[in-house]
Amino acid sequence: MNNITKDRLATAMFWLGAGLVLLILGTLIAYIFYHGIKSIDWKFITSPPQSIRAGGGIGPQIFNSFYILILTMSISIPIGLLGGIYLAEYAGRSKMAEGIRVAIETLTSLPSIVVGLFGLLVFVNITGWGYSLMSGALALTVFNLPFLVRVSEESINGVSRELAAGSLALGATKWQTIWAVIIPSAFPSLVTGIIITSGRVFGEAAALLYTAGMSSPALDFTNWNIFSPSSPLNPFRPAETLAVHIWKVNSEGIIPDVRRVADGSAAVLVMVVLAFNFCARWLGRLIYRRLTAE
Incomplete structure (x- = not known):
């Protein structure tokens, strides 16, 4: 041949x-x-679910999914980025750095159900928050943080060293070089990692069963007091996400139109993930052009 x-x-x-x-x-x-x-119709997307009769929707579950995504990523992205910068630019090949990398790889392979049980013990019971959005967000942070740190480290290591050397030669400090040269150059890879992590947040159910809960209180979307139990913005209220809702209606089967609700919820979840990915990539390219002056 x-x-x-x-x-x-x-x-x-x-x-x-x-x-x-x-x-x-x-x-x-x-x-x-x-x-x-x-x-899928407008009523199905906006109305709350019905536990006894047919005709229920998934409005609160969609809101809860986006809210827990915002909470999780607002915690995970800064910590993951700083951890990746430390491992790529400061840690080197020391024993402590290797120990951190082994710990990250171990945490990456943990099943989500184990993370959920850890969140139940720490964020639900020890903190006294109970089943809440914040408990779920912190559990998902534990679940996604190792992946974000690894992606950040690999993205930064993939930047040409000549760019950093040129910046340092012009008199910039190491931190100025990282912030103004390395991070913008690694931005497309970082955005890809963030999008993948966000998709995992949307689709995660096992860890949230033990932390965020399987039910939501009656929400008043005109109440913006974050300390009110009925406020949708209260991070310490129980919350059922869309992925958990799909599992719940299939496992319990107590509503007469369970098949319709489950199929419609799955289709909405896929559409939300696809729309989020496209929007995030468009926004990432826009920010990258601004950062690199293209």
């Missing part, structure tokens, strides 16, 4: 692998949309 044949065979294998991935993904999305899109 000559080199040209080997090259064509390898290229065909690469195209076949990519095609299989797209085929599996497209089949999965098409199946979810086929069964769920007919159940």
